[in-house]
Amino acid sequence: MSINRRDFLLRAGFGIGGAAVGGFLPGGGFIGAASAAELANPLAPKDPQFPAKAKQVIWLHQNGAPSTLDLFDYKPELVKLAGQEIPASFLKGIKTSTQGGVGKLFVSKKRTWKQHGESGAWFSELLPNLAQHADKLTFIKSSVTVGATHDISILKLNTGDVNPGRPSLGAWVNYALGSLNQDLPSYVVLYNGDREPTAGSVNWASGFLPAVYQGTAFRPGDSPILYLDRPELRSAAEQRSTLDLLKKLNGISADRRPTDSELRARLESYELADRMQRTAPEAVDLSGESEATKKLYGLDDPTSESYGKVLLRARRLVERGVRFIHVVSGWPDGLAETERRSWDAHSDLDGNHGVQARMVDKPIAGLLADLKARGLLDTTLVVWTSEFGRTSWGESGTGRDHNPWGYTQWLAGGGAKAGFTYGSTDDVGLQVANKDEAVDTYDLHATILQLLGLDHLKTTFLNNGRSERPTVVFGKVVKDLIA
Amino acid sequence: MRRSIAFTATLLVLAGSAWPAETEIDSDFMQAVEDVNNSLSSDIAERNAKAIVAEAKDLLSRFEQIQLYYEHKGEADDAVKLSRKSRDLAAEIVTLVSAKDFDTAAQKATDLSRACKTCHNFYKKS
Numbered sequence: 165m166s167i168n169r170r171d172f173l174l175r176a177g178f179g180i181g182g183a184a185v186g187g188f189l190p191g192g193g194f195i196g197a198a199s200a201a202e203l204a205n206p207l208a209p210k211d212p213q214f215p216a217k218a219k220q221v222i223w224l225h226q227n228g229a230p231s232t233l234d235l236f237d238y239k240p241e242l243v244k245l246a247g248q249e250i251p252a253s254f255l256k257g258i259k260t261s262t263q264g265g266v267g268k269l270f271v272s273k274k275r276t277w278k279q280h281g282e283s284g285a286w287f288s289e290l291l292p293n294l295a296q297h298a299d300k301l302t303f304i305k306s307s308v309t310v311g312a313t314h315d316i317s318i319l320k321l322n323t324g325d326v327n328p329g330r331p332s333l334g335a336w337v338n339y340a341l342g343s344l345n346q347d348l349p350s351y352v353v354l355y356n357g358d359r360e361p362t363a364g365s366v367n368w369a370s371g372f373l374p375a376v377y378q379g380t381a382f383r384p385g386d387s388p389i390l391y392l393d394r395p396e397l398r399s400a401a402e403q404r405s406t407l408d409l410l411k412k413l414n415g416i417s418a419d420r421r422p423t424d425s426e427l428r429a430r431l432e433s434y435e436l437a438d439r440m441q442r443t444a445p446e447a448v449d450l451s452g453e454s455e456a457t458k459k460l461y462g463l464d465d466p467t468s469e470s471y472g473k474v475l476l477r478a479r480r481l482v483e484r485g486v487r488f489i490h491v492v493s494g495w496p497d498g499l500a501e502t503e504r505r506s507w508d509a510h511s512d513l514d515g516n517h518g519v520q521a522r523m524v525d526k527p528i529a530g531l532l533a534d535l536k537a538r539g540l541l542d543t544t545l546v547v548w549t550s551e552f553g554r555t556s557w558g559e560s561g562t563g564r565d566h567n568p569w570g571y572t573q574w575l576a577g578g579g580a581k582a583g584f585t586y587g588s589t590d591d592v593g594l595q596v597a598n599k600d601e602a603v604d605t606y607d608l609h610a611t612i613l614q615l616l617g618l619d620h621l622k623t624t625f626l627n628n629g630r631s632e633r634p635t636v637v638f639g640k641v642v643k644d645l646i647a
Numbered sequence: 648m649r650r651s652i653a654f655t656a657t658l659l660v661l662a663g664s665a666w667p668a669e670t671e672i673d674s675d676f677m678q679a680v681e682d683v684n685n686s687l688s689s690d691i692a693e694r695n696a697k698a699i700v701a702e703a704k705d706l707l708s709r710f711e712q713i714q715l716y717y718e719h720k721g722e723a724d725d726a727v728k729l730s731r732k733s734r735d736l737a738a739e740i741v742t743l744v745s746a747k748d749f750d751t752a753a754q755k756a757t758d759l760s761r762a763c764k765t766c767h768n769f770y771k772k773s
Contacts, residue, residue, distance in 0.1 A: 257769070599765075621753045624692045630685070631692035637685060637760040 206376050207343040207350060207432070212617025217579020217646070218545040219344070221337065221612065222478050223490045224528065225321065226520075227361055228314065228506025231554035231564050232572035233593045234517055237305060238277045238286040241591035242556055246271040250557055254594050258569050267565075269592060270558025272514050283583035290521035293529035299583040300532055300541070302575040302645055304603050306587025306596040309552050311568025314508065317551035318363040322490075323371065324606040324636050331371035331625075333609050334488035336634040337616060338377040339370075340623050344485030347443035349380035349436065352486050354477060356384045356470035356523075357494020357504065368490055372627040374425035376432050379490055382477070384470055388448050394441055407438055447484050448477050460534060462526030467519060470497045472527040479534055482544050496523050507550070511560035532576055545578025545615055549608070556592040569595040573608065579615045581647045603642055610639035615646065672716040680709050684760060687740070691753045696744050699752065703740040706759070710734035729766040733759055 233239065245251075246269050260266050276289045281298030309317055316326050323330040331339070334351045343350030353368045355361055360381065368379030382388035394403055414431050421427060450458070450473060461476045462468030471493060478489045495504045496519065509516035528548070535541040553571020554564035570589035576582070587601040596602045603611075610620040613634060620635045633639075687702040714730040717723040736759040743752040 621692070621750075621757070631689040633688075633692065635757075637688040638757060638764065640757065640761070 205346075205432075206374060206428070207338070207346065209342040209344055210340065212341065213619055213622060214617050216615065216617030217543075218577070218612075218615040219543045220482050220486065220545070221334075221488045221578070221616070222482065222531070222544060222546045223334065223488065224524075224546065224548045225318070225490070225492045226507055226524070226548065226550040227318075227363075227493045228508035228520075229317075229550045229552050229554060229566060229571075230507040230520065231509065231513060231517065232550075233554060233556060233564070234272065234275060234513065235288055235291055235521065236286060236303060236572045236574075237589060237593050238288075239556075239589075239591060239593040242269060242593055243271050245269045245592065250592065250594070254556075254590055254592055258595060267557040267559055269556055270564065274514050281583060283585070285583075285585065290517055291525045293525045294532075297529055297532045297576070300536070300576045302580040302582060303585040304573045304575070304587060304608070304642075304645065305570075305585055305589060306598070306601045306603055307553070307571045307573045307608075308596055308602045308604050309568045311552055311566055314551055315363045317566075317568065318367055320605050321549060321551045322367040324609055324634060324638075328366050329371050330632075330636070331373045331377070331634070332368050332379065332490075333612065333634060334368055334379050334490050335370040335373050335377040336609075336613070336623060337488045337618075339373050339625070340613075340618050341487060341616065344487060345443075347436075347439040348447060348481070348484055348486055349440075350485075350487040351377065351379040351490070352481055352488075353379040353381040353490045353492070354384070354388075354474045355381075355492040355494050356474045356497075358384075358497070359494075361492040361494070372632065373625055375429035376425065378429075379488075382448065384474060384494075388477070389440065389444055392441060392444060403438065407434055410434060443484075447480055450476055450480075457530075457534065460526075460530035462530060465522070465526065466498060467496045467522045468524070468526045470494070471523045472530065475527040475531045479531060479538075479540075482535070482540055483538070493520070493524060495519070509554070509563045510565065511563035513554075513563045516563075535577060541577035543578060545580065545612060546576040547608075547612065548574045548576075556594045567594065570597075573603075575645065579647055581645055584645075586642065586644050604638065606635040606639040607642055610635050611642045611645055614641045672713060676709070676712075680706065680713075680763070683709070684756075684763065688753075688756050688760070691740075691744075691749055691756050694749050696747070699744045700741055703737045703744070707734055707737035707741070710737060723770075725769050726766055729762050729769075733762045733766075736762065 233242070248269055250266060250269055255266070274289075277286055278295070279285065280287055280295040283299050285298040285301065285303065287295035287298065310320055310326055311317060312326065319328060320326050322332045324333070338351040351368070361367070365381065368381070370376070370378035383390065394400065411431060411434065414427065418424065418427050418431060453476060457476070458464065458472075461472035463472045463476070474491055478491055481489050493506070495506070505516055507516065507520045532541065532546065535544055535546070550571070550573065553567040555567045557565070559565045570593065587603065588597045589595060590597050613620045613623060620633060620639050620641070624631045624633050626632075683702050683705050687699060687706065690698040690702060710730045710733040714727055714734060717726040717730060736755050740752050740755050740759070743755065
């Protein structure tokens with residue numbers, strides 16, 4: 165059999181499969197070290213670089229930026245100073261160029277606080293159900309980021325950088341670890357509300373990684389995947405024949421364009437769609453869930469119902485091996501256009517957070533309880549995160565402005581140190597108290613990757629001749645967060 | 648008269664050492680630092696020792712200039728401290744890579760990037 169140069173390169177690992185995983189390998193390996201399965205299927209499961217504590221991630225993005233000063237970060241000094249100008253000492257080192265300027269320190273008269281669990285973590289009255297899980301949580305009370313508009317800070321939250329074009333964390337995880345279930349996308353995006361999150365799909369894109377690693381968005385409601393059903397007039401066998409022909413024709417094009425990852429992703433997506441028609445309806449169908457489970461997730465309350473459905477789906481996807489589930493909070497169903505708001509409370513914080521907290525409190529508490537009961541919490545890392553926090557001073561008299569200088573996020577399960585708080589903010593909750601304990605977005609990413617058995621410094625991809633990694637040129641694993 | 652000439656000459660020498668530093672530290676200079684730093688990070692991942700050493704030495708020299716600039720400028724203790732720290736980190740990277748310790752070099756390069764960011768947080772324009 166004769167073999168030309170193209171055939172040789174294809175067989176040597178630089179062909180279609182090779183292009184899809186080109187430049188990769190976690191652990192700094194070379195293309196020759198890739199298994200046959202990896203070359204044939206870029207989503208084949210791959211071993212972590214060292215023993216992992218977590219296998220899967222549920223990334224709970226609280227869209228709009230909640231005031232963690234009103235949820236977790238109790239500050240008696242802020243209560244004492246409320247209504248006064250902020251002492252200048254608290255503003256040292258920050259540029260307060262946010263739109264609302266610096267107003268007087270603000271505390272809602274409705275706010276009450278209580279400690280919970282053996283850890284004694286503080287929760288406000290806004291999260292009564294989540295408070296019952298205090299000892300499952302690992303608080304990061306020294307979170308920082310780059311403060312800008314929501315869209316830019318959300319991009320940084322998901323990709324580690326403020327410029328578009330980099331892969332999201334979920335895409336890096338998908339690329340480095342592959343899929344645990346070849347019949348479902350291994351990176352799924354869920355959201356509640358009646359429209360896709362405004363910051364857009366760039367937040368679950370694969371950036372310069374091959375397109376096959378990008379997230380797949382599922383719509384809320386009873387039909388999360390558009391056009392999933394096979395048309396009645398087409399039999400399964402007819403569809404398979406059509407797909408086989410399509411695959412053959414596209415394969416010819418792919419041979420001619422071995423570096424075209426978009427084409428490779430499309431080929432893969434046709435096959436995945438065929439398999440999903442058989443698997444996905446069951447994966448997202450909640451009708452088989454017990455009434456007790458539905459109640460646990462808050463499906464019995466119109467305010468929490470839509471978010472609860474999303475999180476119940478997230479649990480079902482975890483059970484089916486979906487690697488990274490990226491959940492973006494929206495708003496409850498049935499609200500008038502003027503009432504559809506994210507957590508972005510520049511005014512009427514009590515009204516806004518009253519709805520948003522009620523929307524997520526029971527579902528998240530239910531998710532933690534359910535994962536624990538099913539033995540999944542040990543290997544599933546739940547991350548409660550947002551693009552920034554909110555200021556200690558008020559805006560519009562009843563709201564708070566954006567705060568990138570010190571806010572709270574938390575982890576649960578997946579090898580995180582339960583019942584533990586890392587870092588703190590200053591006495592009024594504005595800035596990180598100790599700059600050495602500041603946790604930026606890429607530090608959070610590095611720590612999550614570590615829990616998944618990946619060294620962020622060695623999870624690399626060669627893009628335009630430059631070795632890129634998930635944490636850009638930054639990132640530090642916060643070892644104190646790991647059990 | 649002779650003392651006066653000597654004093655003037657000393658001033659000129661001092662000024663001569665300050666002006667080039669001041670004129671060179673501009674946005675192009677800082678962009679070059681960023682570009683070299685990005686390449687350094689990439690080359691450490693690729694274990695390209697020759698390029699790493701060249702880039703780290705380049706950075707070392709550039710951070711010396713930055714340190715000098717802020718020393719002359721005055722009232723910038725943080726910048727002086729951070730540029731000195733960055734210079735030391737660049738020097739450490741050269742030593743580590745010469746000993747083929749790429750893992751520690753990668754950590755140090757990350758520390759170097761963080762030092763850059765810390766400095767920019769102190770001195771960013773509003």
